[in-house]
Amino acid sequence: MSKQEQHWEKTRGLLMMTLAIWFVFSIGIFLFGAEMNEVTGPFGYPLTYWFTCQGSLGIFVILIFWFANRQEKIDEEFGFSERGDD
Amino acid sequence: MIKGNFIDNLPKVYGIYTGGFLAFIIIMSIGEQMGMTAKLIGICFVAFTVAIYAIIGYLSRTAQADAYYVAGRQVPTVFNGMATAADWMSGASFVAMAGGIYFKGYGYMALLVGWTGGYVLVASLLAPYLRKFGCYTVPDFIGTRYGGNLTRFLAVVVLTVASFTYVTAQINATGTIASVALDIPFQYAVYVGLISILLCSMLGGMRGVTWTQVAQYIVLIIAYLLPVFWISNKMGAGFFPHFMLADEVSRIAELEAQFGFVKNSAENLKEVPKGLAGITKAHSAVNATPWAFISLALAMMMGTASLPHVMMRYFTTPSVKAARKSVGWSLFFIFLLYSSAPMLATLSKLSLIDPSLPTGIIGKSIADVQAIDWYQNWNQANLMFVSDFNGNGTLELNEFFMGGKAVVLATPEIAGLPYVISGLVAAGGMAAAMSTADGLILAIANAISHDVYYKIIDPKAETAKRLVVARVLLVVIGFAGATIAAMEIQGILGSVIWAFDFAMSGLFFPLVLGVWWKRANREGAIAGMALGLASGMGYLIWVRNGGSGFLGITQLTFGIFGSAVSLVSMVVVSLITSEPNAATQRMVDEVRVPSGRSIIGKQ
Numbered sequence: 019m020s021k022q023e024q025h026w027e028k029t030r031g032l033l034m035m036t037l038a039i040w041f042v043f044s045i046g047i048f049l050f051g052a053e054m055n056e057v058t059g060p061f062g063y064p065l066t067y068w069f070t071c072q073g074s075l076g077i078f079v080i081l082i083f084w085f086a087n088r089q090e091k092i093d094e095e096f097g098f099s100e101r102g103d104d
Numbered sequence: 105m106i107k108g109n110f111i112d113n114l115p116k117v118y119g120i121y122t123g124g125f126l127a128f129i130i131i132m133s134i135g136e137q138m139g140m141t142a143k144l145i146g147i148c149f150v151a152f153t154v155a156i157y158a159i160i161g162y163l164s165r166t167a168q169a170d171a172y173y174v175a176g177r178q179v180p181t182v183f184n185g186m187a188t189a190a191d192w193m194s195g196a197s198f199v200a201m202a203g204g205i206y207f208k209g210y211g212y213m214a215l216l217v218g219w220t221g222g223y224v225l226v227a228s229l230l231a232p233y234l235r236k237f238g239c240y241t242v243p244d245f246i247g248t249r250y251g252g253n254l255t256r257f258l259a260v261v262v263l264t265v266a267s268f269t270y271v272t273a274q275i276n277a278t279g280t281i282a283s284v285a286l287d288i289p290f291q292y293a294v295y296v297g298l299i300s301i302l303l304c305s306m307l308g309g310m311r312g313v314t315w316t317q318v319a320q321y322i323v324l325i326i327a328y329l330l331p332v333f334w335i336s337n338k339m340g341a342g343f344f345p346h347f348m349l350a351d352e353v354s355r356i357a358e359l360e361a362q363f364g365f366v367k368n369s370a371e372n373l374k375e376v377p378k379g380l381a382g383i384t385k386a387h388s389a390v391n392a393t394p395w396a397f398i399s400l401a402l403a404m405m406m407g408t409a410s411l412p413h414v415m416m417r418y419f420t421t422p423s424v425k426a427a428r429k430s431v432g433w434s435l436f437f438i439f440l441l442y443s444s445a446p447m448l449a450t451l452s453k454l455s456l457i458d459p460s461l462p463t464g465i466i467g468k469s470i471a472d473v474q475a476i477d478w479y480q481n482w483n484q485a486n487l488m489f490v491s492d493f494n495g496n497g498t499l500e501l502n503e504f505f506m507g508g509k510a511v512v513l514a515t516p517e518i519a520g521l522p523y524v525i526s527g528l529v530a531a532g533g534m535a536a537a538m539s540t541a542d543g544l545i546l547a548i549a550n551a552i553s554h555d556v557y558y559k560i561i562d563p564k565a566e567t568a569k570r571l572v573v574a575r576v577l578l579v580v581i582g583f584a585g586a587t588i589a590a591m592e593i594q595g596i597l598g599s600v601i602w603a604f605d606f607a608m609s610g611l612f613f614p615l616v617l618g619v620w621w622k623r624a625n626r627e628g629a630i631a632g633m634a635l636g637l638a639s640g641m642g643y644l645i646w647v648r649n650g651g652s653g654f655l656g657i658t659q660l661t662f663g664i665f666g667s668a669v670s671l672v673s674m675v676v677v678s679l680i681t682s683e684p685n686a687a688t689q690r691m692v693d694e695v696r697v698p699s700g701r702s703i704i705g706k707q
Contacts, residue, residue, distance in 0.1 A: 022693060022696075022697065025696075025697065026696055029696070032228075033228050033229070036224065036228045037224075037228065040221060040224040040225070040228075043221075044217055044218075044224075044401055044402075044405060045398050045401065045402065048214075048217075048394055048397050048398050048401070049394045049398070050394075051210070051390040051392075051394060051397060052390040055388075055389065055390045061346075061347045061348070061350055062350030062351070062354075063349075063350050063353055063388070064353070064388050064389075066210070066390055067210070067213075067353070067388040069217075070210065070213035070214075070216060070217055070446075071213065071216065071443060071445075071446035071447075072346065072443050074217050074220070074221065075216065075217070075220045075439050075442055076439065076443070078220050078221055078223060078224050078435060078439075079220075079432065079435050079436050079439050081224055082223060082224060082227045082228075082428075082431055082432040082435055083429070083432040085224075085227060085228055085428070086227065086425075086428035086429050086432055089232075089428060090425055090428075093425075093698050093699070097699075098697045098698055098699045099425065099698060099699060100423045100424060100425055100698055100699050
């Protein structure tokens, strides 16, 4: 397998992982919205309510930065990262 | 002045700007103490901020295609994040979002999840690859990846349908704010708003829009957060509302149980002015089915990843790496406002309905409520209404009606904040609507000037001529948008959501598969865009004309049907026609690797 194919395979793996986490917090948990709302979440808000106004939103922010760092590592590993600028 | 080391000096320039804006707020509040009228403060806020944007727009003027279309590809990640956030957060996000949460609760929160979750798709599926491609516009990518003028043209059509739906709502919002703040009739205010918008983008194109959007973000975020924190403190709800409103949320639930949601008769509701609503849904309880919530969130997420005015912001970063990071910063800056909207809705609702608070009006006598100053003001502005349906002389929860915009616009006044805050909020709303309108008008004008005029009609046109065409189109599209906005067809939010559905119907899969599926070919893309948009639009028209719909897909989520048709037709047609040629396949391989030259190259 060529270097480029290996790079793409890893990139695809990272994409799948990112989309899986994204799926859980944008769709998965809301299948059980009514049940989860009975639980008290962070800062004392009902749990589902907290996810809709802070939780999921914050997780998406962290997820994107995490994804960007992982992808940079993959690019560096195969020598595909850009030089210099940021 | 804006050359070379301007980029290095950005933190300093915008630091001084922010300080200057805060100083302006303080000067205005001193002015208020000294007897400046509310009207004059409002005019000062809107005029001062718009003048600053116009100056930035003038300083950013350019005669180079690279600067005009992609701001010279040198916008640093954090600043591009701010510009994207301003580009993204429309007049609707600013003025109507807290109101939507206030009235509809959980069912509406799907929009918050959708409008943020979409950025994960932008970062992982599209933005870095389109940046590597080196295109000027989104149709530029479609046209080059799939080849042929028809694909390019269809992409321009989808882009125009989606963005134009969106932009009329934004021009409408600038008109509303300008008409209130400057006290002129709406039909004229729309054009005042339009001229302010064009001042930012005409001379400098993407470069001008970038630097004004950063300035607009700073104004809008201060204008949103300052009142939320102030109101929370004033009510004694906690100095940091985001972490401290649990008691208030449960108190609202308690009051809801105590008052009950009484249903008004149709006859009584006839009295209520159009556009106003009562509180009929629980604040924090789950009040929508899982599918209703998820389908709306999903439509908004896929729509986010297909809207060209957002995507083109990531063409301006210096590198692929920077494009990825920049998406993260964008969402962070959006998060600051979106996580505050539910808090504002909570504070606003509690301050109005809790009888134990001095501002609470439920349970008071109707005559007392009608005598309150702020009630009279907002009643006159057609944003508040009370009526004694059951004739007991006391105001009940089901007898109080409010417009969605009032949550953002009226809460500071209800909570007893000085008028300077209301002036600030007007400036913030104006900034939000202007920045989005600029991004959208530029996206349409650039697509038509670059993809239709330069790439299809006259490929030999010189830069100077191309930029003249681009600017003429900018003005024409702006005026077309303003003319339609002046007719006031749809409410602000309805047309915003439609734009997402149109964009995802026609563009989501052609964009994503262009990068992630090598086998996707020209015929497939044509089928995907044409059938996707046509079926989405057909579904909307059907449902609007009394059609029953299916699978719970409504007129707000018709993009789910459109994009499903787009996916199926694109895959089927691609597979029954021949695979893309070797050159195209090599191009896709190159797009997938960050290093090396961009595909389209330096133009």
